[in-house]
Amino acid sequence: MGSNQSSLSDQHVFQSGQGQIGFNLTNSLQQSPESDATRQRLASLEVQKRVTDELHRLQDKEDQMSKITDEKLAKESIEDSQIGRNSVAQSISTLSQKLRNQSSSVDQSEVVKRAETAVVRCLRLNDRRPLDCWREVEEFKREVIRLENAFVSKVVGGV
Structure with a gap:
């Protein structure tokens, strides 16, 4: 009963034009010396090449942006240092002017x-043993430090 319908024919016939394109493509792929693995490797290499090219392009863009940013930061730091130099120079000139206005001789305190x-x-009394004079030396140092601090606060106090 169904023996005629289940027999296989050796030829396939496609009615539409689309089928003919698919058939031609299938035949060309089957007759191609490249295997599926080779085509897959070639496709993979092409994808890797595109990814590598894109990475290089992005890296170049990032390098360019970094260079521009570095130049801007360097320019800003130079401007900031100029501002800092100017303010320091102004402070130094102000202090120099105050010192010039002070009397040229420093009065020593009676205690010093x-x-x-x-x-x-x-x-002089202990010329053979000068280390015995350490108390007097320490007292002299304390008085000199006190005199220096008074002088500095007098000069810088108005700044």
Whole structure:
């Protein structure tokens, strides 16, 4: 009963033009010396090449942006340093002017003079043992530091 319908024919006939294109494509692929693995490798290489090219393009763009940013930052830092230099120079000139206005000789305090005299006297008395004068030397140092601090606060106090 159904024996005629189930027999296979050796030829396929496509009625539409679309089928003919598919048939020609299938035949050309089957007759091609390239295997599926080769075509897949070639496609993969093409994709890798495109990705690599895109990465290089993006890297070049990033390098260019980085260069522009670095140039802007360098320019800003130069401007900032110029502003800093100007303000420091102005402060120095102000302090120099104040020092010029001060009397040229620094008055020594009586306490500093007494401490200095005590150190000299001790060193003369203990010429063989100068380390015995450490108390007098420390007192002299304290008085000099006090005098320096007073002078600095007097000069810089108005700034």
